[in-house]
Amino acid sequence: MSIKLRYLLVFIIPAMLLYTVFIIYPLFDSLILSFFSWPGVGSRTFVGFKNFQTLFTGSYAKELFNAFLHNVYFFLLLILLELGLGFLIALMLASKIKGAGVFRVITYIPNMIPLVLVGFMWGLFLNPQVGLVNQLLKLVGLGGLAQPWLGLENTALTTIILVNVWRNLGFYVLVILAAILDISPDLIEAAYIDGANNWKITWRIIFPLTFSTFRTLAILLFIWSFNIFDTVYALTGVQAGPYRSTDVLGTLFYRTAFGGLGSGAVDMGLGASVTVFIFMIVMPVSILYVYLVEKRQRSA
Amino acid sequence: MSKVVLKGLSKSFGEVNVVNNIDLEINDREFLSFLGPSGCGKTTTLRMIAGFDMPTTGEIFIGERLVSSVDKKIFVPPEERNVGMVFQNYAVWPHMDVFKNVAYPLKIKKTGADEMKERVLKVLSMVKLTGMEKRYPHQLSGGQQQRVALARALVMEPDVMLLDEPLSNLDAKLREEMRFEIKDIQRRIGVTIIYVTHDQAEAMAMSDRILLLHNARVQQLGTPRDLYERPENQFVADFIGLINFLKIDVADRDARTMATFTSSPETPPFEVNLENTGKSSEGGFVFAVRPENVKLVPPDSSSIRGKVTKKVYLGNILDYRVALGKEEIRVEASSGEEFQPGQTVGLRFESYVLFK
Numbered sequence: 208m209s210i211k212l213r214y215l216l217v218f219i220i221p222a223m224l225l226y227t228v229f230i231i232y233p234l235f236d237s238l239i240l241s242f243f244s245w246p247g248v249g250s251r252t253f254v255g256f257k258n259f260q261t262l263f264t265g266s267y268a269k270e271l272f273n274a275f276l277h278n279v280y281f282f283l284l285l286i287l288l289e290l291g292l293g294f295l296i297a298l299m300l301a302s303k304i305k306g307a308g309v310f311r312v313i314t315y316i317p318n319m320i321p322l323v324l325v326g327f328m329w330g331l332f333l334n335p336q337v338g339l340v341n342q343l344l345k346l347v348g349l350g351g352l353a354q355p356w357l358g359l360e361n362t363a364l365t366t367i368i369l370v371n372v373w374r375n376l377g378f379y380v381l382v383i384l385a386a387i388l389d390i391s392p393d394l395i396e397a398a399y400i401d402g403a404n405n406w407k408i409t410w411r412i413i414f415p416l417t418f419s420t421f422r423t424l425a426i427l428l429f430i431w432s433f434n435i436f437d438t439v440y441a442l443t444g445v446q447a448g449p450y451r452s453t454d455v456l457g458t459l460f461y462r463t464a465f466g467g468l469g470s471g472a473v474d475m476g477l478g479a480s481v482t483v484f485i486f487m488i489v490m491p492v493s494i495l496y497v498y499l500v501e502k503r504q505r506s507a
Numbered sequence: 508m509s510k511v512v513l514k515g516l517s518k519s520f521g522e523v524n525v526v527n528n529i530d531l532e533i534n535d536r537e538f539l540s541f542l543g544p545s546g547c548g549k550t551t552t553l554r555m556i557a558g559f560d561m562p563t564t565g566e567i568f569i570g571e572r573l574v575s576s577v578d579k580k581i582f583v584p585p586e587e588r589n590v591g592m593v594f595q596n597y598a599v600w601p602h603m604d605v606f607k608n609v610a611y612p613l614k615i616k617k618t619g620a621d622e623m624k625e626r627v628l629k630v631l632s633m634v635k636l637t638g639m640e641k642r643y644p645h646q647l648s649g650g651q652q653q654r655v656a657l658a659r660a661l662v663m664e665p666d667v668m669l670l671d672e673p674l675s676n677l678d679a680k681l682r683e684e685m686r687f688e689i690k691d692i693q694r695r696i697g698v699t700i701i702y703v704t705h706d707q708a709e710a711m712a713m714s715d716r717i718l719l720l721h722n723a724r725v726q727q728l729g730t731p732r733d734l735y736e737r738p739e740n741q742f743v744a745d746f747i748g749l750i751n752f753l754k755i756d757v758a759d760r761d762a763r764t765m766a767t768f769t770s771s772p773e774t775p776p777f778e779v780n781l782e783n784t785g786k787s788s789e790g791g792f793v794f795a796v797r798p799e800n801v802k803l804v805p806p807d808s809s810s811i812r813g814k815v816t817k818k819v820y821l822g823n824i825l826d827y828r829v830a831l832g833k834e835e836i837r838v839e840a841s842s843g844e845e846f847q848p849g850q851t852v853g854l855r856f857e858s859y860v861l862f863k
Contacts, residue, residue, distance in 0.1 A: 391598070396559055396585070396594070397656075399559075399586045400660075403615050415602045
C-alpha cells in the first residue's frame with residue numbers, strides 16, 4: 208500500500224508544485240498586496256483598507272463604478288446575443304437543412320483565432336477611413352451609417368461586444384447544438400403526432416430539455432464578462448476609448464497597476480485591490496458553477 | 508371513417524429500396540399487425556403512415572382523407588393527421604409529470620381545463636394509472652411509462668392508432684399482460700390499430716389480420732389462422748411457428764401422385780395431394796409439414812418409415828427428432844404411443860403444404 212502512495216505522490220507533486228507557484232501563491236500574494244501601497248519597485252507600505260477606500264469612496268470611485276457598469280452591460284448583451292443567437296443558429300443546424308455541416312464549421316472558425324489577433328483584425332476592419340466595415344456600408348449604399356465605430360462614446364463599447372460575439376458565437380452554437388441533438392428524436396416526433404407545431408415544440412419541448420445547458424453557459428458568460436480584457440485592450444487600448452467609454456474592470460486594473468498615459472501614479476497595491484474586487488464578484492458564481500456540476504455528476 | 512388505405516406505397520433511400528409496392532386496405536376497427544424480421548420495412552411503412560417519412564411512390568388514405576400522394580404532390584404533416592402513436596421507447600417527456608404528458612395533445616387543441624382534466628383522468632383509469640398524475644417519468648417503471656404513452660395516444664380519441672413495437676422493452680410477463688390490456692382497450696373504444704412487431708406470437712395473439720413483410724415485400728396478408736395453416740410461400744411457413752421442410756420429387760403413377768424424398772430416393776414413395784397448389788404434378792417440390800402434424804405410429808401401420816434419433820420430454824409434449832432417409836425432421840406428440848431413440852417408427856402426415 209505504501210508503494211502505491213509513493214507513486215501517487217510522484218505523479219501529483221509536480222502538478223501541485225506548478226499549481227501552487229503559478230496560481231495559489233499569486234492569488235494570496237495579490238490579496239495581501241491589496242492592503243499595501245507599492246510602486247512596483249522598492250518597498251511595500253502597509254496601508255490597511257485605504258486602497259479599498261480610494262476605490263469605493265475616494266478618487267477612483269467614479270471610474271470603478273463606470274467600469275463595473277460596463278462589465279454588467281457586457282454580460283447582459285452577451286447573454287442576449289451569444290445565447291439567443293446561439294440558440295437560433297443551433298436550431299437551424301439541428302433541423303438538417305442542406306449544408307448544415309459546412310455552416311457549422313464556418314460558424315466555429317472565428318473561435319479558433321486568438322483573442323488578441325481578433326482585436327487586431329477588427330481594429331483594422333473598423334478603421335473609419337479604410338476599414339472593411341465602412342467600405343462595405345458605402346458599397347451597399349448605407350454610407351450614411353459609416354462612422355468611427357470605436358471612436359464615439361455611444362458606439363465603442365457595443366462595437367467591442369459585437370466583435371466578441373463574432374468571435375465566440377461558434378463555441379456557444381456547438382454546445383447548444385450538442386444539447387439539442389441530445390434530445391431523443393422520439394420525444395420530438397411524439398410532440399408532432401400530438402399536433403404541436405414547430406414554435407410550440409421549440410419552446411415547450413426543446414428549450415426546457417436544454418435549459419440546464421443554458422444555465423451552465425450563462426454562468427460561464429458571467430465569469431467571462433467580468434474577466435474581459437484582451438479585446439478591449441486590443442481595440443481601444445488601456446485608456447479605454449473616448450472618455451473611458453469602453454473601460455472595464457480589467458483595463459482599470461491594468462492602468463492602475465502598470466500605468467499608462469495620463470493615469471496618475473502607479474500603485475500595484477491599488478491595482479491588487481481592483482483584482483480583489485473582481486475576484487469577489489466572480490468567486491460566488493464560480494462556486495455556484497462547481498456546485499451545479501457536482502450535483503449533476505452525483506445524480507448521473 | 509377510420510379505414511387506412513395504402514396504394515402502391517414504396518420507399519427508397521437512394522439506391523436502397525426498403526418498402527416495395529404495398530397495397531393494403533385496413534378496415535375500420537381492425538387490429539392489423541405489420542410483422543417481419545428486422546429490416547423488412549415494417550417500421551418505415553408505419554412512419555410513412557404517421558407522416559415522419561415521405562414515400563417515394565404511392566398514396567396513403569386515412570379515413571376518407573388523402574394524406575399523402577407522391578403524384579399529386581400532397582403531403583399532410585404528422586401534426587395534422589390526427590393519429591395517435593406509441594413509440595418503442597415510450598417517448599414520454601421527462602420534464603413533464605404524468606398529467607401534463609397525457610394532457611399535452613389536449614393542450615395543443617386548447618381544450619378547457621375542466622374537460623381536459625376529465626378526459627385525462629378517464630384515460631388514465633383505462634390504462635390503470637389512476638393516482639399517478641403528479642409523478643414524473645423517472646419515478647415510473649418501464650411498464651408504467653409505456654402506459655402513459657398509451658394514455659397520451661388515446662386521449663386524443665384518434666381514429667387510427669399506430670404502435671411501433673411498444674412492448675419490446677418490457678419483460679415477458681408484463682408483455683403478456685399488456686397484450687391483453689391493449690387488445691381490451693381497442694375492443695372497447697373501437698379504434699383502428701396498426702401494430703408493428705417482430706414477435707410472431709404477439710402478432711398471432713392480438714391481430715385480426717397480419718401483414719407479413721420480408722425484404723421490403725409483402726409475403727402474405729391474412730388472419731393468423733391463414734398464415735399458420737395456409738402459408739403462401741416458404742418464408743411465411745418458416746417464420747410462423749415451427750415447420751419441417753423436405754425436398755421431394757413428384758411423379759404420376761397409376762392415377763396417383765407419388766412423392767419420393769430427393770435426398771433418399773430409395774425410401775418408398777408416398778402419396779401426395781397437389782390439388783391446392785395448382786401446379787402440374789411433375790418435378791421437384793418442397794414438402795412442408797408442422798411438427799404437430801406428423802403422427803408417429805408403429806412401423807407396420809405406415810409405408811413411410813423413420814428412426815427416432817432424439818426424444819425430449821417437455822411436460823405437455825414430447826419433442827422427437829426422426830431420421831427420414833438422409834433428412835431429419837422434428838415431430839411433436841402430445842398423446843399416443845411413445846417411442847424410444849433407435850426405434851423404427853411409421854410416420855403419417857396429417858396436414859402439409861407444398862411449395863414449388
